[in-house]
Amino acid sequence: MAGAASADTKEQLLNVAEQLIAERGYAGTTVRSIANQANANLAAVNYHFGSKEELFRAIFSRIAKPIVAEQLTMLAMLQERESLPSVEEILTAFLKPCLKKIVHGESFQIVRAQFMGRCWSEPEPLQNIASGEFMESRLAFLDILQKVIPDCSRKDLNWKLDLVIATLIRVQNEAGKPDSLLKSSQPEDVDYAIQYLVKFLTPGMSI
């Protein structure tokens, strides 16, 4: 049926483009190579997404939206309790969805981590698209951090949250390499990476 074929094509374009951009960057990935590897026609990209940039937005949005939703859910759970959450709990709520939700269907995908890691350093307007998707989550975590660490100014906490994101980006960028922290997408490796980052970052947050 035509509808099913179209849905498959559109999803295949997203999958292939995600992988190629993760490897070669946005500017280094041609629409032709995406279409070819997805066994689709060259014109299919523009038909389904309108332009190369809109394709990028669709890829990023598909990954980011569930992550942000999970971040806000975990944050809400922390805020439902009577006592203030710990810095460790806050950092875990921020980082865990970013590393856990790099799943595709059922299996973890290392390429998704690499894609996300790359997006933060892509030239404009891509970086803007990326940071925009995480704006709501970022502000929410800044608010709770300010309550838990009242000695730090908001600007200071903004810098610190940026350093947290910095380490996340690096782990994603290096994901899959032989001696990296996130060597594989096996659940135990992902859990270990989350714990490792949280332990490393927590003491610096309050100074």
Add this chain to the structure above:
Amino acid sequence: MAGAASADTKEQLLNVAEQLIAERGYAGTTVRSIANQANANLAAVNYHFGSKEELFRAIFSRIAKPIVAEQLTMLAMLQERESLPSVEEILTAFLKPCLKKIVHGESFQIVRAQFMGRCWSEPEPLQNIASGEFMESRLAFLDILQKVIPDCSRKDLNWKLDLVIATLIRVQNEAGKPDSLLKSSQPEDVDYAIQYLVKFLTPGMSI
């Protein structure tokens, strides 16, 4: 004189290419735009550097070599003393040249920080060129860290040094933006950023 004109052209190409790649990335920067903005002929790039990739190597090398030299000098000074250096001193010796040496002639250049920050996430083979230039420095700092923090395995310290680099990259990437840690290239802003990173990172290094 022709020789002087050539030296000027070659240096101008390096300067302009550094700025454009910092803004648009390597793949997003055309040799034409470099030549045009440098008031040079299109063929000048290939004449002076052989290829676009070799031009990139020349830019990175020009920045990295003095940084690595300064890192090793500061490290040697720490090792000349009788007692072991502190983690703070080691991190300062690593980070300070990376942020201080982003000078060009006499004035600090924010674009140089942005260029360096971008290189770590450029697709291969550029990332390989970049990390290769810092290999010697990285190994030297791993050695001293292992002496000062004997409780951590070398693999563990390798991850931690990677997280240090992660925050450095982020600061460089965000350099020049309104509310960033490295807002300007004024010496006081640079000194503050170095101190801030060291304070943030030090406690996490030993856990």
Add this chain to the structure above:
DNA sequence: GTCTATAATTCGATAGAC
């Protein structure tokens, strides 16, 4: 060393048949 001119591809995007 610098220039013009151009080779040889490749790019993103679209028109129009089916």
Add this chain to the structure above:
DNA sequence: GTCTATCGAATTATAGAC
């Protein structure tokens, strides 16, 4: 929704005059 064919422009790199 998918296809072929192609537009118009841009790409790196080079050849050869000056």
